Amino acid sequence: xxxxxxxxxxxxxxxxxxxxxxxxxxxxxxxxxxxxxxxxxxxxxxxxxxxxxxxxxxxxxxxxxxxxxxxxxxxxxxxxxxxxxxxxxxxx
Amino acid sequence: xxxxxxxxxxxxxxxxxxxxxxxxxxxxxxxxxxxxxxxxxxxxxxxxxxxxxxxxxxxxxxxxxxxxxxxxxxxxxxxxxxxxxxxxxxxxxxxxxxxxxxxxxxxxxxxxxxxxxxxxxxxxxxxxxxxxxxxxxxxxxxxxxxxxxxxxxxxxxxxxxxxxxxxxxxxxxxxxxxxxxxxxxxxxxxxxxxxxxxxxxxxxxxxxxxxxxxxxxxxxxxxxxxxxxxxxxxxxxxxxxxxxxxxxxxxxxxxxxxxxxxxxxxxxxxxxxxxxxxxxxxxxxxxxxxxxxxxxxxxxxxxxxxxxxxxxxxxxxxxxxxxxxxxxxxxxxxxxxxxxxxxxxxxxxxxxxxxxxxxxxxxxxxxxxxxxx
Numbered sequence: 001x002x003x004x005x006x007x008x009x010x011x012x013x014x015x016x017x018x019x020x021x022x023x024x025x026x027x028x029x030x031x032x033x034x035x036x037x038x039x040x041x042x043x044x045x046x047x048x049x050x051x052x053x054x055x056x057x058x059x060x061x062x063x064x065x066x067x068x069x070x071x072x073x074x075x076x077x078x079x080x081x082x083x084x085x086x087x088x089x090x091x092x
Numbered sequence: 093x094x095x096x097x098x099x100x101x102x103x104x105x106x107x108x109x110x111x112x113x114x115x116x117x118x119x120x121x122x123x124x125x126x127x128x129x130x131x132x133x134x135x136x137x138x139x140x141x142x143x144x145x146x147x148x149x150x151x152x153x154x155x156x157x158x159x160x161x162x163x164x165x166x167x168x169x170x171x172x173x174x175x176x177x178x179x180x181x182x183x184x185x186x187x188x189x190x191x192x193x194x195x196x197x198x199x200x201x202x203x204x205x206x207x208x209x210x211x212x213x214x215x216x217x218x219x220x221x222x223x224x225x226x227x228x229x230x231x232x233x234x235x236x237x238x239x240x241x242x243x244x245x246x247x248x249x250x251x252x253x254x255x256x257x258x259x260x261x262x263x264x265x266x267x268x269x270x271x272x273x274x275x276x277x278x279x280x281x282x283x284x285x286x287x288x289x290x291x292x293x294x295x296x297x298x299x300x301x302x303x304x305x306x307x308x309x310x311x312x313x314x315x316x317x318x319x320x321x322x323x324x325x326x327x328x329x330x331x332x333x334x335x336x337x338x339x340x341x342x343x344x345x346x347x348x349x350x351x352x353x354x355x356x357x358x359x360x361x362x363x364x365x366x367x368x369x370x371x372x373x374x375x376x377x378x379x380x381x382x383x384x385x386x387x388x389x390x391x392x393x394x395x396x397x398x399x400x401x402x403x404x405x406x407x408x409x410x411x412x413x414x415x416x417x418x419x420x421x422x423x424x425x426x427x428x429x430x431x432x433x434x435x436x437x438x439x440x441x442x443x444x445x446x447x448x449x450x451x452x453x454x455x456x457x458x459x460x461x462x463x464x465x
Binding site: 035052069 | 244
């Protein structure tokens with residue numbers, strides 16, 4: 001769970017609070033809402049390394065593709081799926 | 093497992109393996125710190141491409157593995173409170189404490205939910221104001237910025253029903269501890285790339301200077317790992333002990349300034365227990381006094397968690413490199429992923445789990461299709 005997963009920034013919401021800078025990020029076929037406060041230099045179309053909902057680093061597209069391929073081979077992408085979008089329901 | 097021909101760049105991997113065999117003149121022991129690297133090494137059979145005189149030890153870089161059993165027991169005890177929703181990363185659910193694990197706590201009726209991000213737990217607290225949402229905030233420096241932000245936003249937003257059960261640990265002090273340990277066999281480190289992307293390399297540089305060991309910041313692709321190993325061996329053969337950043341594609345020397353700012357705003361450095369290793373001085377993070385109201389230990393009067401708790405699991409020796417996972421008498425027999433004696437067998441980044449998945453099934457399989465085995 002310490003390996004960050006690369007994704008592409010699709011949109012960035014407007015916010016007045018820089019710590020709340022949020023956008024939609026695409027990981028393969030999955031899209032998620034991601035906090036972008038720690039990657040202030042990342043804009044729409046850029047690739048970022050994302051860990052537990054936070055972009056930690058802007059990276060170039062080639063590096064994003066390399067990391068994506070290796071994570072897929074290592075079956076390390078399940079973090080994206082075991083998740084809470086749509087919101088968690090109370091167990092019945 | 094994979095053959096070298098199936099790597100993304102087999103020619104580069106072959107060239108690095110050949111160069112490594114040409115460079116090495118003596119036995120050396122290196123430690124890769126990151127559990128993700130351990131899994132990549134075993135999955136891709138990197139260890140079997142290495143000259144026999146080069147040994148890799150699998151370090152403590154699995155956050156799930158080093159979370160103390162006593163803290164898991166506290167998380168389990170919280171699930172017995174009817175008002176509590178306990179949120180955790182999925183990896184944590186099957187890790188045994190002394191009184192079972194969170195999966196069993198959930199089966200017994202506790203409200204345990206897997207979240208992707210601590211912000212999901214915070215959003216849940218906002219949606220369920222009559223519940224107490226506790227986030228099990230484990231992890232290394234890669235996770236600390238996220239947990240710090242969740243705490244910051246909870247305070248700023250006045251979310252009174254959100255708290256954190258914190259087990260946040262720091263890689264650098266653990267590396268230092270390992271080198272100080274009288275049993276240590278580590279002569280060089282492969283440092284974890286994604287952690288260094290947050291922390292930068294200053295602390296690692298200090299480690300090189302203090303202990304005169306080479307440290308190479310390394311990625312986790314097969315070619316990156318071989319490159320990191322080769323650089324580390326070159327330093328050892330030359331008698332150098334320097335910090336090298338072999339993963340500059342993702343790691344800037346200064347790290348991530350805004351993430352470090354938020355970590356320092358919310359957390360302070362404290363002593364922490366590492367499962368299997370004991371209390372390591374200044375090796376973790378705790379909430380600062382200004383954020384103490386968000387500490388689940390305070391809110392639910394949990395007290396300090398009891399220490400230790402692993403009678404049979406030898407995970408500590410595995411992480412120090414004095415025992416290889418498959419040398420443990422319980423490996424694959426009394427300790428298996430479906431009934432683990434400790435954390436490293438069940439965590440997706442644990443060294444025992446890597447050996448079980450990639451070695452126990454087909455231990456003698458030759459690794460390279462060109463005849464070397």
